[in-house]
Amino acid sequence: MRTRIALLLAVLLLMTLGSAATAQDVSLEMWIAASPEELEAVEAQVQLFRDANPGITVTVSAQPEYDTQLQTAFAAGDYPDVFYVGQGKFVEYVEAGVLYNGNDMIENPDGLYPALRNTFTYDGSLYCPAKDFSTLAIQYNRDMFDAAGLDYPTADWTWDDLRAAAIALTNENQVGLIANADLDRWYAFYVQAGGHLYDEEGNFIFEADPALQALQLYADLHQGGYAATSADLGAGWPGEAFGQGKGAMTLEGNWIISYLLNNFPELNWGAAEMPIGPGSAMSEEMGEMAGRGTLTFTVCLAVGANTEFPTEAWSLVNFLTGEEGAALVAETGFGPMPSRPSAAQLYIDSFTMRAEGTGLDASTLTAFTEGGNYAVAPIMPPGFQPFRDELNQGIQAVIDGTDTAEAVVENVAGVAQELIEEAGG
Template sequence: MRSPRPRPIRLPAAAALSATTLCVLVAGCGGGESAGQASSGKATLSMYAWSSSPAEDGVLRKAIDDYNKLGRATVKLNILPEYDTALQTALAGGEPPDVFYLNDNKVPDLAKAGALEPIGDKMDKPGDFYPTLKDSFTYKGTFYCPPKDFSTLQLVYDKDALAGAGVKPPTTWDELAAAAKALTKPDRPGLVLNAEFYRWGVFAVAAGGWLTDDAVTKATADTPEMTKGMELLAGLHKAGYAASPQTVGAGWGGEALGKGKAAMTVEGNWIVGAMKTDFPKVKYGIAELPAGPAGKGTLSFSACYAVAKSSADTDAATDFVRFLTAPERQLEFTKQFPVMPSRQSLAEKWLADKPELKPFVDGSTYARDSIFVPGFKPVIDDINDGIQGLAKGNRQVADVLTATQKVAESTLGG
């Protein structure tokens, strides 16, 4: 899976779709048969996917080969390097792929535009998907597409650094602050994390805060809870005990940890593959993020298998996605990689040969999704800009959250 937002420093919100694109999506124009009409005979389906690694690409190709041998349809795979651009171009041109990977934060825009065929409840045992993940792919009560896998954010640390400083993985905010101080050296901050909302936001969650209410109808960016989360990290940065990756010569937290430029970072389970490939000699551990005033907090990130509303054969496309999300195939698809199965029933089997990743799975029980409403991107852009200022020390928490509150109120209409 490609992480939606966090890895390594991917912009967090979906690119805004133009009015022309939305019009085309709703109209479902383009060549071929009318939207949702089943084709005659054996269907030929196109699929768009992004590449996470050659190994994962190989597993996907094998799954497609296995499906094609069943004789129900033929799927042709396109793994695209500039995925977002290619998908938006296809959508805007009225000729989208029948099946495609879709990041959770892009579902509201495409669902509102009428571009997605709702297939979530047509999967086998849809209740087996984690509730938070189902919520991520649900828009106005409709479960549009099933999650393919998921990740959560947790604390990743350098075992040797903590042992050398006599520090245990922190479990509370006070312990985190003390650990960051004890682990800081002139050329190594104790904690390094990307200066953006989807990293800092987990601390807001642990304080009981969020940018909006659960219904995403009311802005809550300037609440005391949000303030507590932002002030914790702003204070650590100001004291020199925390930093952003770029200030230590790294592109993201995993690279900072691997290069010895950080003792702790906040990352998702995708860090496992990167550490194995790029920094195989670094001994690292994983712990749940320290609990805040409201308890533990983290975010879940996922992508789904989406079916285009304008597919010439939505039934065949749905059948193919049902094949991909069957428990036995999902376990096979994820067992070789650090992404986690989106089905709850597979958690223990997945962890059997990788127990060290349990904190990421444990986060699924309290993680919240990070999905808002169509057109929310300006709010994320605004708070990201503010967080970058907080990390640099040239902004104040109150000013940042007041500004974000105004943008959120304007976006939500009050």
């Protein structure tokens, strides 16, 4: 027995000795958060870069539990050269000093959607170019609209149109709208009502008036039975409930396109821009498209602050996020949109091909690309998780009717105030 254990230990020792790394001239390590499809697509793009730059070795790896892994690597001071940064983590990472300031390195930043430029700008510097993005839009079931004798939603739909349609489309088999108590949807309505996440000095704000209006819209629809959450409908998420025909409309981002094509190829559906809300005097003053609002969800491709090879790392990033990279994102079409408007048409075209023979009207997918012109990223300052939790709970309480919109707004504003003070002192 003892000899056997000794033998095992010897084997283990040999294994360690065998795994010594070999040094390369220039080698870049790139981490991505990805599904297998995206990993394949990125690997193919990187291969083009390798072909053009034979002196540079690039290893791409997809990390499960991406944010946890990346944070651990940061803390240990041993992180990759190039990596994805989700919008929600961007400010934290900049403040922790782990991102290389890309202001002088990023090629053609003006070719990016303005919303994406804003999202990854900190203190006037654009730190990293967005790789791709999604926006929220209305998805509608064409059969249900036809059956109710309603016109399909259009870009100039208002809240009243949405409300009227949701009411008209509700019957014993379906609800008008599938909407969860999720601030990553709800904030679009807050913006449509003229609300802002940050004031002009960049301080976080939570405006009571637009918040009340957006909450009231949810309350009206849900308590009237014209809207329901995916949990109420017995689905894991709104996209599933929509695919199963349990609701006539829902509010999701680009990820829903492939999902519906793969899982519900027969579903007849289209997309429309988010409705126009009441807006506010303040937002008109600031020259915003009054009442327009959607949310964006995006990742950028960042370079690590401690990379040994900044020039090469940035040339890889520029390759992947430039015009050519954007075109590749559009063509591979695993879901999100290219971060440059120049490739928007290509994106629509590639889905038009994929949608052939299915129930999707691919021409309506412009609703997503159009959203890129006015979208806002729902980003809170670092340490604001309790605010998110409180707001999500509040939306749920309003939906359930266990709390009034006024009480929720007061409570949430209080939490925001407390967190602002905590961050200040």
